[in-house]
Amino acid sequence: xxxxxxxxxxxxxxxxxxxxxxxxxxxxxxxxxxxxxxxxxxxxxxxxxxxxxxxxxxxxxxxxxxxxxxxxxxxxxxxxxxxxxxxxxxxxxxxxxxxxxxxxxxxxxxxxxxxxxxxxxxxxxxxxxxxxxxxxxxxxxxxxxxxxxxxxxxxxxxxxxxxxxxxxxxxxxxxxxxxxx
Numbered sequence: 001x002x003x004x005x006x007x008x009x010x011x012x013x014x015x016x017x018x019x020x021x022x023x024x025x026x027x028x029x030x031x032x033x034x035x036x037x038x039x040x041x042x043x044x045x046x047x048x049x050x051x052x053x054x055x056x057x058x059x060x061x062x063x064x065x066x067x068x069x070x071x072x073x074x075x076x077x078x079x080x081x082x083x084x085x086x087x088x089x090x091x092x093x094x095x096x097x098x099x100x101x102x103x104x105x106x107x108x109x110x111x112x113x114x115x116x117x118x119x120x121x122x123x124x125x126x127x128x129x130x131x132x133x134x135x136x137x138x139x140x141x142x143x144x145x146x147x148x149x150x151x152x153x154x155x156x157x158x159x160x161x162x163x164x165x166x167x168x169x170x171x172x173x174x175x176x177x178x179x180x181x
Contacts, residue, residue: 057103065160
């Protein structure tokens with residue numbers, strides 16, 4: 001056999017192996033636990049019980065953004081997420097933590113993909129800077145058309161715009177030389 005044949009076969013075998021393994025590598029980590037607290041429509045506390053210990057994790061639902069405390073829609077989003085998974089065993093698939101140390105993950109309750117469910121029912125926006133999911137785009141569009149959840153408001157404000165306005169409002173009083181009485 002010609003020596004180049006061995007090189008070609010080994011080259012294709014390596015790529016075949018990478019191709020077959022890559023779907024398994026999409027999420028480097030997975031944890032399973034019970035949701036013991038729902039902070040808001042996109043953040044939960046998970047209790048993981050292992051044979052060695054019990055640990056809690058703060059989980060941020062990846063790819064979505066729900067209304068913040070004090071924002072219209074906050075209570076509805078939080079209540080809907082509580083209804084879905086509070087006290088339930090879930091699996092979190094993730095690859096990283098965000099800048100605040102929270103696990104950025106996909107939450108699965110059985111076959112239900114919770115991140116998608118929140119968008120589908122109108123309780124979260126797609127976090128466009130962090131998600132390129134066509135399915136989420138479609139689900140958000142359908143929820144808007146059906147005026148579900150936050151979309152029942154004629155002019156809903158996205159959480160990132162709401163946070164920016166709050167930061168701007170907070171900084172207005174700084175460095176003005178004014179003395180508050």
